[in-house]
Amino acid sequence: MTRTLVIAGHGMAGHRLAEEVLARDAARTWRLVILAEEDRPAYDRVALSTLFDGKSPEDLALTGHDFLTHPRVRLRLRTTVTAIDRGRTAVICQDGTEVRYDALVLATGSRPFVPPVPGAALPGSFVYRTVADIDAIRAAAGEPGRPAVVIGGGLLGLEAANGLRSLGLRPHIVETAPRLMALQLDEGAGRVLARLIGALGVTAHCSSTTASVEAGPDGRVASVRLSGGTELPASVVVFAAGVRPRDELAEPAGLARGERGGFLVDELCRTGGGPIWAIGECAAVSGRTYGLAAPGYRMARSVADQLTNGGGVPFTGADMSTRLKLIGVDVASFGDAFARTEGAMEYVVQNDAAATYAKLVLGPDGRTLLGGVLAGDARAYPGLRSLTGLPFGVPPDELLAPGRSRNGP
Numbered sequence: 001m002t003r004t005l006v007i008a009g010h011g012m013a014g015h016r017l018a019e020e021v022l023a024r025d026a027a028r029t030w031r032l033v034i035l036a037e038e039d040r041p042a043y044d045r046v047a048l049s050t051l052f053d054g055k056s057p058e059d060l061a062l063t064g065h066d067f068l069t070h071p072r073v074r075l076r077l078r079t080t081v082t083a084i085d086r087g088r089t090a091v092i093c094q095d096g097t098e099v100r101y102d103a104l105v106l107a108t109g110s111r112p113f114v115p116p117v118p119g120a121a122l123p124g125s126f127v128y129r130t131v132a133d134i135d136a137i138r139a140a141a142g143e144p145g146r147p148a149v150v151i152g153g154g155l156l157g158l159e160a161a162n163g164l165r166s167l168g169l170r171p172h173i174v175e176t177a178p179r180l181m182a183l184q185l186d187e188g189a190g191r192v193l194a195r196l197i198g199a200l201g202v203t204a205h206c207s208s209t210t211a212s213v214e215a216g217p218d219g220r221v222a223s224v225r226l227s228g229g230t231e232l233p234a235s236v237v238v239f240a241a242g243v244r245p246r247d248e249l250a251e252p253a254g255l256a257r258g259e260r261g262g263f264l265v266d267e268l269c270r271t272g273g274g275p276i277w278a279i280g281e282c283a284a285v286s287g288r289t290y291g292l293a294a295p296g297y298r299m300a301r302s303v304a305d306q307l308t309n310g311g312g313v314p315f316t317g318a319d320m321s322t323r324l325k326l327i328g329v330d331v332a333s334f335g336d337a338f339a340r341t342e343g344a345m346e347y348v349v350q351n352d353a354a355a356t357y358a359k360l361v362l363g364p365d366g367r368t369l370l371g372g373v374l375a376g377d378a379r380a381y382p383g384l385r386s387l388t389g390l391p392f393g394v395p396p397d398e399l400l401a402p403g404r405s406r407n408g409p
């Protein structure tokens with residue numbers, strides 16, 4: 001007997017789930033209906049910024065001809081799920097159509113958070129999440145040399161600023177925290193990062209809050225006013241101030257939400273609302289959401305196993321290590337980067353002349369690598385990341401050797 005798996009959202013996690021189910025479902029018991037709000041099939045959102053470097057949306061596509069024409073897959077683009085009727089085991093779409101499910105997986109991702117500042121919705125103001133956003137920013141950029149402002153100095157804000165720079169604009173970043181990438185970097189690394197992006201023509205304004213976005217005589221964005229009164233001219237404003245899980249379907253359907261949003265699920269990604277799972281950025285697994293692609297892939301694999309062979313590895317947390325993808329700016333953070341483990345020790349090598357900074361966080365025995373932060377030269381990152389949690393038998397500076405060979409004293 002054929003059963004219907006409905007997937008709400010065709011992003012990175014939703015697509016991975018579809019692929020994993022098809023690969024495992026040897027008995028061909030599942031038929032997939034994918035309801036996708038965007039106007040294109042799933043693409044590599046992680047690589048979104050490469051659209052500014054000459055890549056096309058087609059280069060980012062995650063779906064091939066085989067998937068799009070698969071006899072057991074029905075992909076409906078421009079289709080938003082607006083409600084879940086658990087009694088009828090059906091979802092309702094924005095055009096009023098109803099789709100019955102035997103299993104429903106919510107993979108609705110996140111929406112960009114736009115702080116409620118006056119002028120945030122003016123023409124010329126954008127977010128940074130989809131191919132459509134990039135198209136809109138490109139269309140609004142205009143003449144090279146014009147100033148632009150990115151609100152948010154995290155990973156996404158830096159990527160956005162770099163994208164604006166490659167359009168020929170002069171970006172400024174406004175960040176509330178005292179340093180850029182405050183969630184990943186410590187003060188020393190933040191300083192190096194600000195210097196490196198400054199050399200690329202990007203100006204950072206840390207410890208600064210946006211008071212308003214101001215319009216020019218044409219009604220479009222003209223400047224950003226900071227709380228201290230400083231006014232930054234801007235022909236384009238991009239909000240990259242974090243994301244919020246897209247969990248608006250939860251409450252009306254009687255599904256629980258995590259304290260900080262997201263569909264609340266257990267370690268097997270089950271909502272507890274019948275045969276309904278949530279995966280990817282919209283899922284609050286045991287209350288916690290994950291803003292990276294890899295955790296969503298693991299959730300997808302677990303749910304695919306549950307649907308096809310009754311198994312499924314519980315999702316118990318993820319490695320949140322990160323490396324910035326900008327060419328010319330090398331920073332990375334991994335493991336216990338802020339030395340939160342009791343008794344942890346820090347080993348820091350700072351070279352202001354070369355604009356490099358490295359911090360290793362060691363266990364109380366001084367012989368176990370717990371984490372670290374690298375800025376200016378992060379070539380040691382892959383090796384260090386794989387060593388994390390393990391004892392090492394060499395002096396700490398040798399662990400950093402690949403980086404120091406270029407810029408070291």
Ligand SMILES: Cc1cc2nc3c(=O)[nH]c(=O)nc-3n(C[C@H](O)[C@H](O)[C@H](O)COP(=O)(O)OP(=O)(O)OC[C@H]3O[C@@H](n4cnc5c(N)ncnc54)[C@H](O)[C@@H]3O)c2cc1C
Pocket residue numbers: 008009010011012013014015035036037038045046047048049079080081082107108109110128129130156159246279280281282290291292293294296325
């Ligand atoms: C510029 C950028 C750079 C990034 N860089 C990295 C990186 O370097 N490393 C990393 O790990 N992660 C990175 N990320 C984050 C990564 O892209 C996300 O973690 C990943 O896309 C999450 O996958 P998802 O399927 O949960 O959500 P998404 O990929 O956002 O997909 C959700 C989809 O569901 C659709 N949808 C929402 N609601 C509904 C509904 N009601 N009905 C139908 N469809 C709906 C949305 O429109 C969207 O298409 C980056 C993100 C951005 C924007």
